[in-house]
Amino acid sequence: MSQNKVMSGSISYQQALGNYHLQKQSLEGFPAVELSIDEKQLLKEFHPDHRHETITELQVGPNKGDRCHKQIADVLQADSRIDAADLAGTRIRETDVLVIGGGGAGCAAALMAAEAGAKVILATKLKLGDSNTVMAEGGIQASIEKGDTPQSHYNDTFKAGHQSGNKKLIKKLVMDGPETIRWLIQQGMQFDLNEFGDLLTRKAGGTSANRVVYFRDYTGLEMMRVLREAVKNSDVDVWDYSPAVELLSNESGHCAGAIISSLQECRYVQIKAKTVIIATGGIGRIHLNQFPTSNHFGATGDGLVLAYRLGAKLRDLDSFQYHPTGVAYPQHLSGTLITEGLRSSGAFIINALGERFVNELKPRDIVAAAIIRECQEGRGVVGDSADGKNVMQGVWLDTPSLEARKPGILKKRFPKLVQLGLKSKIDITQTPMLIYPTLHYQNGGVVIDENGRSTIAGLYCVGEVSGGIHGRNRLMGNALLEIISFGRRAGARAVKDRKTRGHKQITIDHISNLRRELMQNNMPMTSKSPLLFPEYAQFDSAKNSTARNSSSTFCGVCDQ
Amino acid sequence: MNHNLNDKQTNKKNENEVSLSINGQPITAPDSLSVIQALWHAGYPRVKGVGCLDGVCGSCSVMVRRADSSEIKMELGCQLLIEDGMDVFFSVFELPPQHNYELSRINTSWDVQTEFHKIFPEAEKCRHCNGCNKACPKGIDVESGVELAVKGRFRESGELFVECVMCNLCMTGCPEFIDPNHVGLFARRVTGYFHTRPSNLINQLEAIRTGQLDVDIEEQS
Numbered sequence: 001m002s003q004n005k006v007m008s009g010s011i012s013y014q015q016a017l018g019n020y021h022l023q024k025q026s027l028e029g030f031p032a033v034e035l036s037i038d039e040k041q042l043l044k045e046f047h048p049d050h051r052h053e054t055i056t057e058l059q060v061g062p063n064k065g066d067r068c069h070k071q072i073a074d075v076l077q078a079d080s081r082i083d084a085a086d087l088a089g090t091r092i093r094e095t096d097v098l099v100i101g102g103g104g105a106g107c108a109a110a111l112m113a114a115e116a117g118a119k120v121i122l123a124t125k126l127k128l129g130d131s132n133t134v135m136a137e138g139g140i141q142a143s144i145e146k147g148d149t150p151q152s153h154y155n156d157t158f159k160a161g162h163q164s165g166n167k168k169l170i171k172k173l174v175m176d177g178p179e180t181i182r183w184l185i186q187q188g189m190q191f192d193l194n195e196f197g198d199l200l201t202r203k204a205g206g207t208s209a210n211r212v213v214y215f216r217d218y219t220g221l222e223m224m225r226v227l228r229e230a231v232k233n234s235d236v237d238v239w240d241y242s243p244a245v246e247l248l249s250n251e252s253g254h255c256a257g258a259i260i261s262s263l264q265e266c267r268y269v270q271i272k273a274k275t276v277i278i279a280t281g282g283i284g285r286i287h288l289n290q291f292p293t294s295n296h297f298g299a300t301g302d303g304l305v306l307a308y309r310l311g312a313k314l315r316d317l318d319s320f321q322y323h324p325t326g327v328a329y330p331q332h333l334s335g336t337l338i339t340e341g342l343r344s345s346g347a348f349i350i351n352a353l354g355e356r357f358v359n360e361l362k363p364r365d366i367v368a369a370a371i372i373r374e375c376q377e378g379r380g381v382v383g384d385s386a387d388g389k390n391v392m393q394g395v396w397l398d399t400p401s402l403e404a405r406k407p408g409i410l411k412k413r414f415p416k417l418v419q420l421g422l423k424s425k426i427d428i429t430q431t432p433m434l435i436y437p438t439l440h441y442q443n444g445g446v447v448i449d450e451n452g453r454s455t456i457a458g459l460y461c462v463g464e465v466s467g468g469i470h471g472r473n474r475l476m477g478n479a480l481l482e483i484i485s486f487g488r489r490a491g492a493r494a495v496k497d498r499k500t501r502g503h504k505q506i507t508i509d510h511i512s513n514l515r516r517e518l519m520q521n522n523m524p525m526t527s528k529s530p531l532l533f534p535e536y537a538q539f540d541s542a543k544n545s546t547a548r549n550s551s552s553t554f555c556g557v558c559d560q
Numbered sequence: 561m562n563h564n565l566n567d568k569q570t571n572k573k574n575e576n577e578v579s580l581s582i583n584g585q586p587i588t589a590p591d592s593l594s595v596i597q598a599l600w601h602a603g604y605p606r607v608k609g610v611g612c613l614d615g616v617c618g619s620c621s622v623m624v625r626r627a628d629s630s631e632i633k634m635e636l637g638c639q640l641l642i643e644d645g646m647d648v649f650f651s652v653f654e655l656p657p658q659h660n661y662e663l664s665r666i667n668t669s670w671d672v673q674t675e676f677h678k679i680f681p682e683a684e685k686c687r688h689c690n691g692c693n694k695a696c697p698k699g700i701d702v703e704s705g706v707e708l709a710v711k712g713r714f715r716e717s718g719e720l721f722v723e724c725v726m727c728n729l730c731m732t733g734c735p736e737f738i739d740p741n742h743v744g745l746f747a748r749r750v751t752g753y754f755h756t757r758p759s760n761l762i763n764q765l766e767a768i769r770t771g772q773l774d775v776d777i778e779e780q781s
Contacts, residue, residue, distance in 0.1 A: 126607075126608075126611060127611070127617075129726070130611040132612075134611075134617050135614045137616075142761075142764075143764065144761045145760060146760065150768070150774070150775050151774075151776065151779065154775045154777070155779070167777040178764045186663075186753060187663075188748065188750065188751075188752045189749075190718075190748060190751060190752040191756065193758065196759070197757060198761075199760055218723070221725065222748075225725075225745060226745070226749060226752075229742070229745055232658060233661055234662075241608070263608070296611065296612050296614075296617075297611055331592045337614070415722070416615075419723075536600045537607050537610065538600070538604075539605060542605030
């Protein structure tokens with residue numbers, strides 16, 4: 001709670017429920033209260049990115065001197081988990097392409113590389129498909145409706161990113177949109193269709209046209225189970241429970257593979273690869289600013305650390321997306337995402353006084369900042385939960401009014417949310433959900449070109465780990481598009497680029513350089529990275545205790 | 561806000577704490593926590609079998625017996641709130657080998673049914689024991705889904721598996737070694753692969769292919 005102080009004299013849960021009334025009118029009949037400050041000022045005062053005390057300057061590495069969130073700086077400037085001695089006697093495997101990460105981007109890259117005839121290993125920290133992709137349910141953007149154009153998609157994306165995205169990357173993204181949907185259908189993915197078999201579309205916050213295609217509120221689940229099945233039925237060699245802990249480099253500083261920690265065998269394996277594609281996703285489980293997160297358990301920024309240590313340039317390390325509608329209650333689901341599809345379909349956000357306070361279809365950073373403002377200025381719903389123990393705060397996501405205006409829509413289009421409500425004993429057709437922004441997405445990341453190549457030869461980065469496409473704020477549906485579009489690009493390109501001859505010498509010299517630089521800058525070197533798992537999973541303490549006591553019967557890491 | 565499980569609030573003993581057993585270990589934790597959160601809260605490491613924490617990745621399947629019942633149920637550990645006297649075990653089933661198929665090798669939609677029986681020969685041996693249905697933590701009518709697929713009614717079959725998270729528990733519940741969830745996913749995939757042909761998408765693809773639509777990166781909206 002430390003960063004999210006609850007105002008005293010705020011409005012209690014029960015009181016706020018009393019202020020809440022069903023709104024059967026349409027958007028026009030129930031106008032939002034005009035924001036009383038302009039959007040720039042709103043972001044500056046209330047968006048978590050603008051808390052100056054959380055920003056620092058990087059002391060070492062290719063982005064030395066750049067602004068960076070303190071918690072990200074801590075992992076980028078930590079010590080390696082690996083010493084040269086760790087590699088003595090390790091098993092060595094060779095492949096053409098090594099994909100690190102088993103979400104949508106990793107699968108798309110692996111499928112393309114394997115299809116082009118390359119030998120591919122896909123190593124993932126947990127199980128194939130355990131990723132943020134599987135939870136990205138709102139939909140995927142592609143300009144396909146009559147009257148909509150890639151140009152409009154480009155303009156919306158560039159504008160929402162506060163004019164700071166890489167124009168060439170955005171152009172590739174939007175031009176790939178329709179083809180990406182076709183490719184997914186050819187993998188066997190289904191989308192919601194109208195009676196004539198055309199793709200249904202809806203708006204996203206900040207888009208000028210109906211451009212999000214979707215499958216119920218299970219778009220990411222549908223995408224991921226199809227891609228997982230496609231990969232498992234391909235020639236890709238899948239390594240589950242195999243997080244990468246360090247990259248390997250060759251005599252010229254090119255990327256030459258990775259060191260994998262096999263969780264099941266409790267030992268390291270070196271994979272020599274002609275090219276490496278990092279698709280490790282984002283950072284939500286670092287819980288920036290103590291926020292809850294919508295992210296997958298494994299989203300600990302590992303890829304950022306690996307790439308940075310090898311010298312890859314990063315960007316926008318002070319810019320993150322807080323999704324406006326995370327669950328605030330019940331507690332065990334705190335931070336869980338409620339899809340933007342609800343707002344796209346017309347659900348209001350209501351404060352404790354029963355008022356709308358922002359146009360719900362503004363870009364995510366604006367809506368999130370507006371919610372935080374309501375809570376900080378005493379118009380949020382605050383109080384004890386039903387058991388009187390846990391303090392929570394938030395505003396209402398008005399599902400009952402949406403249901404009243406469009407009977408049946410919740411069950412038909414949002415079965416996942418209905419289920420979530422049932423499990424929490426909340427009937428979302430009758431009672432609004434309490435929501436608060438949740439840490440959702442890393443806007444920046446590794447600098448890439450139009451084929452996902454980083455600034456280090458032989459190293460590609462795709463998906464959330466990369467930066468530049470979304471500038472400083474991402475639109476709904478552009479992440480699922482990006483992972484497939486750039487995943488496929490990188491997979492195809494990596495095969496073309498692979499060196500015909502292997503690397504002469506494989507080293508981890510870059511770690512010695514890192515340590516020297518850290519010491520020269522008087523950095524503490526007390527912690528190690530990549531983190532691999534959030535602190536509360538107690539991964540490192542488990543590893544140590546099994547090392548000491550091999551008869552332990554309760555190892556939550558390897559079940560041995 | 562409350563993700564921090566070492567929070568002082570949750571550490572102090574109060575009347576909302578419940579006692580249960582997880583993987584044979586006695587654990588006491590507040591009743592507002594899920595099974596996975598309760599393990600972490602009690603200081604036990606847990607990495608394996610933890611995934612999206614959102615009920616959609618299928619990694620955290622657990623077997624649970626409640627205090628007032630002898631019945632063993634399958635649930636997802638991230639979604640299951642702990643109760644007093646619960647007995648919970650994380651499932652550690654090894655997966656049987658998968659069926660192997662590629663959609664691109666099925667020549668036309670007329671061949672799907674023939675190919676299905678070649679890929680899943682055991683599917684027609686279903687003895688309607690209800691084992692898959694009992695095993696499903698999502699309450700899917702798995703058995704009917706398999707039956708529909710066997711009859712060649714793939715679109716209908718696939719509709720039943722909309723909420724399937726591929727946790728593979730139904731595979732463990734099947735005495736005929738049918739992989740019901742993979743049958744369901746096959747049914748869904750062939751429906752998309754052969755029958756999704758949206759005209760709005762196709763028109764736009766054509767406009768891009770012929771150069772009618774392009775992006776000028778300097779144009780301002």
